[in-house]
Amino acid sequence: MRQFLASLLTLAAFATPVVAEGPVVVELYTSQGCSSCPPADEMLLELADRPDVLALALHVDYWDYIGWADAFADPAFTRRQQAYAKVAGSRSIYTPQMVIGGQDHVIGSKPMDVMELIEAHRDSKTEVQIALHRDEGGLVITGAAAAPFDASAIVQVVRFVPQRTVDIQHGENAGKSIVYANIVTEWRRVGHWSGARDLHLTVPGPDEGPVAVIVQERGPGAVLAAARLP
Numbered sequence: 001m002r003q004f005l006a007s008l009l010t011l012a013a014f015a016t017p018v019v020a021e022g023p024v025v026v027e028l029y030t031s032q033g034c035s036s037c038p039p040a041d042e043m044l045l046e047l048a049d050r051p052d053v054l055a056l057a058l059h060v061d062y063w064d065y066i067g068w069a070d071a072f073a074d075p076a077f078t079r080r081q082q083a084y085a086k087v088a089g090s091r092s093i094y095t096p097q098m099v100i101g102g103q104d105h106v107i108g109s110k111p112m113d114v115m116e117l118i119e120a121h122r123d124s125k126t127e128v129q130i131a132l133h134r135d136e137g138g139l140v141i142t143g144a145a146a147a148p149f150d151a152s153a154i155v156q157v158v159r160f161v162p163q164r165t166v167d168i169q170h171g172e173n174a175g176k177s178i179v180y181a182n183i184v185t186e187w188r189r190v191g192h193w194s195g196a197r198d199l200h201l202t203v204p205g206p207d208e209g210p211v212a213v214i215v216q217e218r219g220p221g222a223v224l225a226a227a228r229l230p
Contacts, residue, residue: 040096040108068171139205
């Protein structure tokens with residue numbers, strides 16, 4: 001434990017770090033062509049303002065055929081949602097769906113259920129710490145864990161756009177103007193980490209704009225830690 005605390009003090013020494021087990025990661029699987037999604041999109045807009053939540057909107061492409069192609073949709077996000085479904089033993093996927101902490105799946109338009117799960121994850125501790133800052137080489141990711149993991153975790157970098165307003169002209173939401181928050185534009189794996197040693201990883205990254213790092217069990221499974229830069 002002394003070594004773990006020493007590692008945390010080392011992380012805290014960076015000039016502009018974000019250090020913490022981090023915010024609760026909330027992934028919203030949504031689509032501009034889904035008539036039941038606007039309430040969930042609005043909820044994510046509110047969650048995006050909370051410092052204890054990393055709210056991310058992943059727009060899927062499987063509703064594009066019904067009259068309105070979602071400009072933010074990416075087949076990779078559909079595949080990520082399918083991977084969650086496989087882990088959960090489900091044969092189907094839907095929108096709006098929220099995945100909280102990489103573990104709990106809930107209908108994204110049910111605020112009470114969403115808030116209860118966020119509180120439950122916020123109160124749980126993983127004893128995994130990560131930090132994220134920029135330097136001339138790119139994004140510097142550092143971390144420390146109290147004990148090695150059962151299996152190597154995945155280190156992921158996520159880029160997102162804080163907010164966009166879309167006037168939808170066709171499809172199920174025709175005539176609506178919807179504000180979308182924290183729209184994911186890139187979700188990439190940048191490394192693996194066993195937790196046996198401190199993490200120190202530098203990856204190419206944007207010089208500005210919001211970016212987050214998420215350490216997650218394989219599967220995809222539980223989120224062990226997260227950090228973000230504005």
